[in-house]
Amino acid sequence: MMLDGIMTDNVVTADAASFLSIANKSRNEIESVKFEPPKIGGKGFGYFRVRMKTRHYEAQ
Known part of the structure; x- marks a missing residue:
């Protein structure tokens, strides 16, 4: 595969x-x-924006 x-x-x-x-x-x-904190009234608990030193591949 x-x-x-x-x-x-x-x-x-x-x-x-x-x-x-x-x-x-x-x-x-x-x-x-x-x-990034959550929005008032929105779903979830916020999220992290992580900047990596190098670019990377993701499988589709």
Whole structure:
């Protein structure tokens, strides 16, 4: 089975669980992190915008 991959931007949007996973696996690749708080009346608890030092591939 062959998957197609695309080159993504170096910014990843992640919820808390995904952010912890990224931080544990790729701590040296993180350039900066910004927390985006939730909107009043909206769903969710906010998210993290993680800027990586390099671009990466994602499978489609």
